[in-house]
Amino acid sequence: MLTEFGRVFIFLIIGAIFVAGGLITAWLVRPHRWYPGKLTSYECGEEPVGDSWVRFNIRFYVVALIFLIFDVEIVFLFPWAVVYQKLGLYAFIEMMIFLAILLVGYAYVWGKGDLDWDKPTPHIPVIKKQKPVEQAYAEEVTV
Amino acid sequence: MRNPEMFISLIKIVVVLVIMLTAVAYIVLLERRLAAAIQNRIGPNRVGWQGFLQPLADVLKLVLKEDIVPKSANKFIHDLAPVISISVALTTFAVVPFGDHITLFGQNIKLQIASVNVGILYILALTSLGVYGVTLSGWASNNKYSLLGGLRSSAQMISYELAMGLSIIGVVMLAGSLELDKIVQAQAGWKWNIFLQPIGFITFVVAAFAETNRLPFDLPEAEPELVAGYHTEYSGLKFGLFYLSEYANMLTSCAIITTLFLGGWQLPFLDGLGLPDFWLSLFHVGAFCLKVGVVLLFFIVIRWTIPRFRYDQLMNLGWKVMLPLTIANLLATGFVILLFE
Numbered sequence: 001m002l003t004e005f006g007r008v009f010i011f012l013i014i015g016a017i018f019v020a021g022g023l024i025t026a027w028l029v030r031p032h033r034w035y036p037g038k039l040t041s042y043e044c045g046e047e048p049v050g051d052s053w054v055r056f057n058i059r060f061y062v063v064a065l066i067f068l069i070f071d072v073e074i075v076f077l078f079p080w081a082v083v084y085q086k087l088g089l090y091a092f093i094e095m096m097i098f099l100a101i102l103l104v105g106y107a108y109v110w111g112k113g114d115l116d117w118d119k120p121t122p123h124i125p126v127i128k129k130q131k132p133v134e135q136a137y138a139e140e141v142t143v
Numbered sequence: 144m145r146n147p148e149m150f151i152s153l154i155k156i157v158v159v160l161v162i163m164l165t166a167v168a169y170i171v172l173l174e175r176r177l178a179a180a181i182q183n184r185i186g187p188n189r190v191g192w193q194g195f196l197q198p199l200a201d202v203l204k205l206v207l208k209e210d211i212v213p214k215s216a217n218k219f220i221h222d223l224a225p226v227i228s229i230s231v232a233l234t235t236f237a238v239v240p241f242g243d244h245i246t247l248f249g250q251n252i253k254l255q256i257a258s259v260n261v262g263i264l265y266i267l268a269l270t271s272l273g274v275y276g277v278t279l280s281g282w283a284s285n286n287k288y289s290l291l292g293g294l295r296s297s298a299q300m301i302s303y304e305l306a307m308g309l310s311i312i313g314v315v316m317l318a319g320s321l322e323l324d325k326i327v328q329a330q331a332g333w334k335w336n337i338f339l340q341p342i343g344f345i346t347f348v349v350a351a352f353a354e355t356n357r358l359p360f361d362l363p364e365a366e367p368e369l370v371a372g373y374h375t376e377y378s379g380l381k382f383g384l385f386y387l388s389e390y391a392n393m394l395t396s397c398a399i400i401t402t403l404f405l406g407g408w409q410l411p412f413l414d415g416l417g418l419p420d421f422w423l424s425l426f427h428v429g430a431f432c433l434k435v436g437v438v439l440l441f442f443i444v445i446r447w448t449i450p451r452f453r454y455d456q457l458m459n460l461g462w463k464v465m466l467p468l469t470i471a472n473l474l475a476t477g478f479v480i481l482l483f484e
Contacts, residue, residue, distance in 0.1 A: 002149055007257035008237045008265075011156050015233040018160060019226060019384065026206045026380040039214040041286045042375055052215070052285045060298050063458075067301040070466075074308040077473075078264060081315040084477065088484060092477050099470065106466075115462045117455035 062114050073102055147250060155256055163236060167390045168198035174390075174443050181447045205383035213285060213376050220283035225377070225384035228276030232391035235269045238262045239398045240324045241431045242408045245424035254408075254428065255324060262323040263315060266399060267308055270354055273392065274300045277356075277373050280385070284376035292372020295362050295454065302461035303353035303360075309469035310346040313476040314403050327407030335406040342472040344404045346465055351396040353461070356389065358446035362454055397438040398431075405434050 002010075041048045076098070084091050109115060131139075172187070172194060179186025187194040212221055242254030259265050274297050281293015314336050315321060318329040330336060337344045353360040362369075369375075374385045401407060408431040418426065452460070 004257040004259045011237045031209050041213045052287045070305045081312045084316045117458045
């Protein structure tokens with residue numbers, strides 16, 4: 001007897017066979033001609049500068065943390081949603097309390113500015129006003 | 144055959160996989176031709192009639208190209224990442240029902256590969272796994288562009304995953320089940336969730352665009368700044384796998400949108416026509432394909448007609464608009480259900 005997840009597993013295996021078949025064929029038929037220049041990292045044709053595993057913005061880390069909290073919340077919401085029609089008002093009020101606690105945290109994160117990302121500040125070029133030619137000429141003549 | 148159930152499953156799986164891979168190849172062609180039409184070009188039309196053999200030629204070219212792995216890259220993870228991407232993209236389709244039952248050679252066959260009882264959680268879990276393919280490829284390439292692309296992509300995908308999960312909850316509340324075929328059956332007649340859950344539908348579609356890295360949200364691979372982002376260092380078939388998985392993801396999300404919001408394989412007037420069972424089942428599958436096709440066309444047209452977001456706009460939309468909107472939709476749905484009880 002095959003369970004439903006067993007079918008999913010077979011699907012995964014057959015999919016993997018398709019992909020592996022493609023990769024092995026490609027490995028057999030493609031050329032293998034490499035030299036050191038070919039194997040450098042791409043940096044617009046220049047020699048790569050420094051290490052690529054650079055420091056990055058802390059915001060990515062903060063977003064991942066906030067995501068974790070909300071994702072766990074969603075996992076709690078799913079079983080609630082399935083039985084909601086049977087439980088009625090009781091379930092509604094209970095979930096309101098749960099959501100209210102979470103929304104306090106959401107408001108805190110928002111107010112603290114962790115959801116704000118750097119906006120570009122466009123530099124609008126300032127053009128000096130030039131005098132019209134006639135006026136400039138007239139000034140020159142009077143001097 | 145001693146074990147017909149196993150045998151039927153195997154045939155179904157192989158048929159679905161072959162159809163999916165062919166469909167994905169032709170979606171690529173469709174997208175290129177449509178993009179050309181929108182931009183007033185001709186597009187690929189030389190290989191075969193109207194370019195119909197172009198996908199084959201593309202695959203052949205990708206197979207014959209050399210596979211270059213940069214010296215400083217982590218070779219194992221560099222190889223693993225596209226495989227993760229493609230297997231996740233294909234496996235998600237296992238739970239999507241593409242028809243009701245069909246009777247063939249005296250066997251009653253269910254037109255769904257696996258009717259998992261936690262279908263929606265399965266889909267959400269697999270879309271979360273999809274992040275790994277992109278992030279690992281970005282990290283393992285040891286290239287600055289790839290790393291930035293991978294980081295952006297992971298932040299974007301996890302942000303929109305929340306909106307995606309929350310917008311499905313309204314549908315689950317209405318159907319009272321996580322099984323996808325039960326959700327389809329709950330939408331019989333004109334009770335499609337697009338009418339009952341319009342806000343949920345819109346937020347889900349937007350989140351689907353962000354999850355598949357399609358154009359208004361394709362910052363992970365923005366050409367002008369990141370030169371293809373996470374797959375800068377990929378070539379040959381491994382690049383092809385990423386390309387394939389992008390389109391397979393698109394196909395799967397169109398199928399999921401159809402299943403959750405557009406009534407799946409149901410067409411309201413079809414059951415009243417009194418067709419024989421066999422033909423009715425075929426028409427159900429046809430209706431499903433038609434709906435998926437319409438959503439696919441929508442995806443493609445959007446890609447070629449709308450400009451790209453800036454990164455701060457993208458994150459603002461995800462966290463400050465979509466999230467409150469989906470929570471409000473959830474509460475409103477709960478309230479309305481209470482009123483009608």
